[in-house]
Structures are given as structure tokens and as C-alpha cells.
Amino acid sequence: MKFISTRGEAPALSFEDALLAALAPDGGLFMPEAWPRLEPDEIAALAGLDYADAADLIMSPFLAGDPCQDDLQSVLAEAYDAFHHPAVAPLSQIGPNAFILELFHGPTLAFKDLAMQVVSRFMNRALLRRGGHATVVGATSGDTGAAAIEAFRGLDAIDVFILHPKGRISDVQRRQMTTATEANVHNIAVEGTFDDCQAIVKALFADRPLCGRLGLTGINSINFGRILAQVPYYFTAAVSLGAPHRPVAFTVPTGNFGDIFAGYAARAMGLPVSRLVIATNLNDSLPRAFASGIYEPQGVVATSSPSMDIQLASNFERLLFELAGRDAVRVRVWMDELRATGAFRLSQGELGQLRDLFGAHSVGEHETEMTIRGVFEETGMLIDPHTAVGVAASAQESDRGITPMVVLSTAHPAKFPDASSGRRGACPSSPSACGFALASTKRCTVLPSDVAAVAEFIVGHSRAEPVRAEAGA
Ligand SMILES: Cc1ncc(COP(=O)(O)O)c(C=O)c1O
Numbered sequence: 409m410k411f412i413s414t415r416g417e418a419p420a421l422s423f424e425d426a427l428l429a430a431l432a433p434d435g436g437l438f439m440p441e442a443w444p445r446l447e448p449d450e451i452a453a454l455a456g457l458d459y460a461d462a463a464d465l466i467m468s469p470f471l472a473g474d475p476c477q478d479d480l481q482s483v484l485a486e487a488y489d490a491f492h493h494p495a496v497a498p499l500s501q502i503g504p505n506a507f508i509l510e511l512f513h514g515p516t517l518a519f520k521d522l523a524m525q526v527v528s529r530f531m532n533r534a535l536l537r538r539g540g541h542a543t544v545v546g547a548t549s550g551d552t553g554a555a556a557i558e559a560f561r562g563l564d565a566i567d568v569f570i571l572h573p574k575g576r577i578s579d580v581q582r583r584q585m586t587t588a589t590e591a592n593v594h595n596i597a598v599e600g601t602f603d604d605c606q607a608i609v610k611a612l613f614a615d616r617p618l619c620g621r622l623g624l625t626g627i628n629s630i631n632f633g634r635i636l637a638q639v640p641y642y643f644t645a646a647v648s649l650g651a652p653h654r655p656v657a658f659t660v661p662t663g664n665f666g667d668i669f670a671g672y673a674a675r676a677m678g679l680p681v682s683r684l685v686i687a688t689n690l691n692d693s694l695p696r697a698f699a700s701g702i703y704e705p706q707g708v709v710a711t712s713s714p715s716m717d718i719q720l721a722s723n724f725e726r727l728l729f730e731l732a733g734r735d736a737v738r739v740r741v742w743m744d745e746l747r748a749t750g751a752f753r754l755s756q757g758e759l760g761q762l763r764d765l766f767g768a769h770s771v772g773e774h775e776t777e778m779t780i781r782g783v784f785e786e787t788g789m790l791i792d793p794h795t796a797v798g799v800a801a802s803a804q805e806s807d808r809g810i811t812p813m814v815v816l817s818t819a820h821p822a823k824f825p826d827a828s829s830g831r832r833g834a835c836p837s838s839p840s841a842c843g844f845a846l847a848s849t850k851r852c853t854v855l856p857s858d859v860a861a862v863a864e865f866i867v868g869h870s871r872a873e874p875v876r877a878e879a880g881a
């Protein structure tokens with residue numbers, strides 16, 4: 409299997425090379441050259457398997473012919489061994505035909521752990537096999553950074569630099585990141601928003617000499633490895649609700665569009681997904697685009713679901729690539745227009761195609777709070793504000809009740825105790841196994857929202873060997 413760029417101007421790479429490159433050198437995102445298909449009997453055979461064994465069957469076709477395919481089984485077994493629930497991603501029911509997929513049983517209590525624990529192991533093994541050093545750079549609105557620091561801390565071959573928007577993450581997220589004492593972990597608090605952090609990361613990748621010098625790689629969902637490791641839970645959830653014999657719908661709390669794109673990938677592989685509902689908070693660039701056809705990200709608004717305080721949804725580019733029939737020229741036109749004017753418009757035909765599969769709803773702060781309260785009163789279950797955005801958005805879908813609707817629960821309520829209590833005093837307790845970093849150590853450097861300042865900090869702190877001149881040069 410080879411991976412190609414959505415912008416069509418980069419060489420096709422193997423899974424492992426695409427994983428280490430993270431972003432394609434032409435600025436595009438890697439995509440599999442074709443979607444592997446699972447036949448209905450193969451999907452049915454996932455029933456009753458351990459999560460890691462199911463993930464092995466689902467992910468394996470993407471690694472075909474790659475040296476890392478031999479590592480897949482052991483990587484998955486190790487990755488999910490430390491989860492706090494034997495099912496890894498269990499389902500619970502909150503109403504007739506309404507389910508919650510609990511993706512918060514990993515070490516940092518957010519869905520990011522399911523992929524990050526896999527990606528870090530693949531990267532580390534690749535570097536040990538090939539020799540060399542990598543510098544991971546990532547942007548976070550709180551959860552990706554915590555999961556990455558947990559997954560990469562203490563590794564000899566990899567330094568990790570995580571950029572978060574200063575003052576715009578929860579206290580628990582901040583402590584999870586800044587109390588790591590390992591020398592390979594670096595936190596940068598950027599004076600800006602998550603979109604600013606992500607723009608800086610992309611600008612660093614655009615500096616090809618810097619990429620080479622630092623062995624730059626990324627762990628955001630712009631890396632296809634992240635998306636791939638998020639696909640299996642769509643399959644396991646749907647199969648436990650009757651797939652492949654019964655279609656299932658999903659509502660996904662959305663920011664960077666990575667998680668919901670993994671649902672799209674599952675469908676492209678043959679899973680009967682009848683609907684994918686994009687649930688955003690007040691940062692509603694996607695619901696506005698699905699209503700009007702104009703994608704026009706605006707300034708980020710701070711909400712009680714800070715991990716979704718994102719306007720520029722990077723992985724939307726992957727969906728546009730699919731929508732354009734994989735025409736990279738069309739994608740480049742959209743992206744150039746976005747860069748030049750801050751917006752682009754989809755045709756009525758394209759919009760219709762998207763609406764056939766996707767719903768998109770924005771949920772306000774009061775509705776989020778009322779949903780947390782309502783779910784608690786009806787079920788006794790505490791949900792976090794990101795999940796609440798998902799539950800509220802799923803209720804706006806007109807055909808609900810006909811097909812099972814699964815809302816992805818993307819974070820444990822203990823990560824957002826103030827918002828998750830619904831101001832009713834039902835305070836979430838953190839699972840004892842997670843051992844939150846309560847120490848007061850703060851390892852974090854504040855920097856302006858400026859590419860040069862961040863690059864200078866990374867160069868000054870990375871353990872990457874400077875490039876040696878070619879012999880005879
Ligand atoms: C708790 C939580 N929910 C939802 C999201 C949105 O996921 P995505 O960025 O993949 O759309 C994030 C961050 O990305 C998150 O941390």
C-alpha cells in the first residue's frame with residue numbers, strides 16, 4: 409500500500425515513511441492510494457474479538473508490504489494493555505437506540521490515547537530499526553498534547569515539542585502536560601489560539617531544510633497514522649450493534665475533523681455507516697459550510713469544550729479530496745483560495761453529496777450545560793462537555809430513532825470537572841488508575857505566536873544531530 413498527497417505534488421510513500429513524514433512535502437495530507445475493503449463476513453467475524461485483535465485485522469491492509477506490518481500485532485497488544493477497561497472502547501446505552509462509545513479509558517483519559525499509544529510505538533520502532541533521531545512537533549488544544557507527552561516521554565530517539573494556546577486549556581490538561589519531567593519533553597505555551605499553534609506547526613513542516621535537520625515529524629491527525637488507529641473503534645462499536653447486517657449512525661464531537669474522518673474511512677472500507685454527524689461547539693465553521701456551501705473559518709471562540717475550540721479543520725482537506733474524486737488539482741484550487749481570501753465555495757452538487765452522508769450542528773454553551781444535566785438526571789452518567797456537544801447535536805438529527813446512533817464520548821468528565829458537574833454538585837472523580845500528575849512542577853516556555861521564535865526554541869533544545877556535509881561536498 410502506498411500513500412499519496414491530497415495536493416498531488418509529492419512522491420507516494422509507504423505507510424512507515426508517510427508516518428514519519430507526517431505532512432506531505434507539498435503541504436498536502438497523506439491518503440491511502442485506495443481504500444481496502446472488508447467483506448461482510450470479515451466484518452461479522454470481528455464480533456467477540458479482543459479490541460487489539462480486531463484492530464489488527466482492520467489496520468493490517470494499510471501496512472501491506474511494509475516492514476512495520478510484522479510489528480502490528482505486538483504494537484497493538486502493548487498499546488491497549490494499559491487501558492483501564494478490558495473492552496478498551498466499551499459502549500453504553502443512554503436511551504432507546506442511543507449509545508455512548510467510551511473512548512476515555514486510556515492513560516490520559518481522552519480518545520487521543522487510542523491512536524497515540526500506537527503511533528508512538530510505530531515511530532520508536534522505526535527509528536530503532538533505521539537508526540536516527542526524530543523531533544515530534546504537535547499543536548494541541550489540550551488532549552493531543554497530553555496523550556503525546558504520555559506516549560513519547562523518556563524515549564531516547566525522539567524529542568517532543570508540544571504547542572498549546574496559553575490559558576485556553578483545562579487545568580487538568582495543563583498539569584498532565586507540564587508536570588512531565590523527562591528531558592525529551594518540551595511544552596510551549598503560545599500566545600494565541602489552537603489555530604495559531606497549528607499554523608506554526610504547518611509552517612515548520614514547510615521549511616524543508618529544517619525538517620531534514622531536525623528529523624521533524626508530527627502527531628496531530630494531519631498524520632494518517634493517527635487517523636488509521638482511530639478507525640477500529642467504529643467497526644467494533646457497529647459490530648456490537650448488529651453490523652454488517654444493520655447500519656449504524658455516529659455523531660462525533662469535532663474540531664480538527666480527524667476523528668470523524670476515521671468514521672468516513674471505516675465506511676469507505678465497507679462498514680455500513682448510514683450517517684456521520686459533525687458536532688461542533690460555537691466554533692462552527694463546518695456547520696456553516698454545510699448550511700451555506702461556503703467554508704470560511706473565523707476567529708476562535710473560547711468555550712467549555714476547549715479541545716474543540718478550533719475553526720480551521722485540517723482534515724476537511726481529506727474529505728474534499730474524496731469529494732473531488734481524488735482530483736488533487738481541485739483540492740489545490742480550494743486551498744489556494746482559502747489561503748488567499750479566507751474562504752472557498754462548494755458547488756450545489758458537491759454540497760448535496762456531502763449532505764447525503766453528513767449532518768452538521770453547532771451547540772451553544774447553555775445547551776451543552778443542559779445536556780450534561782439532562783443525561784445525568786436520566787441515566788446517572790456524567791459526561792464531559794465535548795461528549796455533551798455530541799449528544800446535543802445527535803438530538804438535532806431528524807431520523808433519529810430509526811438506526812442506532814452512537815455518540816463518541818471523547819474525554820472523561822474528570823478532565824473538565826467544572827463544566828462536567830453541570831453546576832449541580834455531581835463532581836466527577838478521576839479513575840484511581842490514571843494517577844493524575846498533581847505535582848506542581850511546571851515545565852513550560854511561553855512564546856509569541858511566531859514561527860521564527862518557535863523554530864529557534866526547537867532548534868536550541870532538540871537533540872537531533874546537525875546534518876553532516878556529504879563526503880566530498
Ligand atoms: C475531547 C475532544 N473531543 C473532540 C475533539 C475533536 O476531535 P477532532 O479534532 O478529531 O475533530 C478533540 C480534539 O481534537 C478532543 O480533544
Ligand SMILES: N[C@@H](CCOP(=O)(O)O)C(=O)O
Binds near residue numbers: 548553
Ligand atoms: N483537540 C485536539 C486538537 C488537535 O487535534 P488532532 O486530533 O489533530 O491532534 C487537542 O485536544 O489537542
